[in-house]
Amino acid sequence: MADRKEDHLIEDDPTPLYFQLFNEIGIIEQLTRAIFEEHLPDGFLVSHFAVVNSLVRVRDGRTPLELARAFQVPKTTMTHTLSGLEKHGLIEMRPNPRDGRSKQVWLTKNGDIFRENAIRGLVPAFAEFAEKFPPDVVTGIVPILAEMREYLDAARD
Amino acid sequence: MADRKEDHLIEDDPTPLYFQLFNEIGIIEQLTRAIFEEHLPDGFLVSHFAVVNSLVRVRDGRTPLELARAFQVPKTTMTHTLSGLEKHGLIEMRPNPRDGRSKQVWLTKNGDIFRENAIRGLVPAFAEFAEKFPPDVVTGIVPILAEMREYLDAARD
């Protein structure tokens, strides 16, 4: 029979552990978003960069609704984000030839330059972080985080 | 001399790895916040719960500014959050006997009940999550996340 300490440990309420997990994640998100936005030109948010980056990394020509789903934001939010990008000339909205209700989002030359500058601006911050948390440490936790993200995403009905 | 593959690996640009880290964290935050708020009474946000929880877990009687610093939000945001909590009778604002400019935030009985109900409502969601990600897995990554949080917090000038 296990001793009392062990009994206590296995029966201990795990709730605070999960609270801590999501709390740490929430704080890191808040801090990194602030750092991120410090390194973007004035008036640009992470949401702007994320969309532009996705247009390069995945592909452009997607519809606003596809982008809204990719980022899991309401389509009204995506309308707003895209209008900001369009106003700054980083994207072009064209009619969707396959659907008269729809549009396509295309990256402009300036959009591409914006992304490259943004990434260049961020690399030093990453480098500093990487000194303290080298790639192998990050590689150790990213797969679990990705699993959690997938699980939570799927659980979202 | 290391072979080419290895050379490639050690010289490989780690930037995408760090992008992914913060991206996964950002998505998890977004999804868990949504889940969290689904389980709170209508009109309450994570920020409300977080403050009430802190008043129990740390202590009440702290000033709005102390709370703003604890959550790393501008004091104007804390004013807004506290006014919502006060309007619902979950906290009481009293003058600070040590400083005529300042106030103290005290939890009410209803605030305590609110917190207990909120936690009770969240436990099932945690339990489901815990089936897929048992405590030992979470224990494996929380310390690193906590270290990252501390580092980023300290780096914030």
Place this chain on the structure above:
DNA sequence: TTGATTAAGTTCGATATCGAACTATATAAT
């Protein structure tokens, strides 16, 4: 076809976040 339903995107209204400016009080300097 014609009419009904569904879907893409926008507009509108409500609220959260946050910086700048303001008010009132405390602290420091002389």
Place this chain on the structure above:
DNA sequence: ATTATATAGTTCGATATCGAACTTAATCAA
């Protein structure tokens, strides 16, 4: 003591997020 400076909190204005309702076009049914 008087004056200058700094601090706690609020108010105000700008913008982001997001749901509801709306417009227009596509699809489905008869």
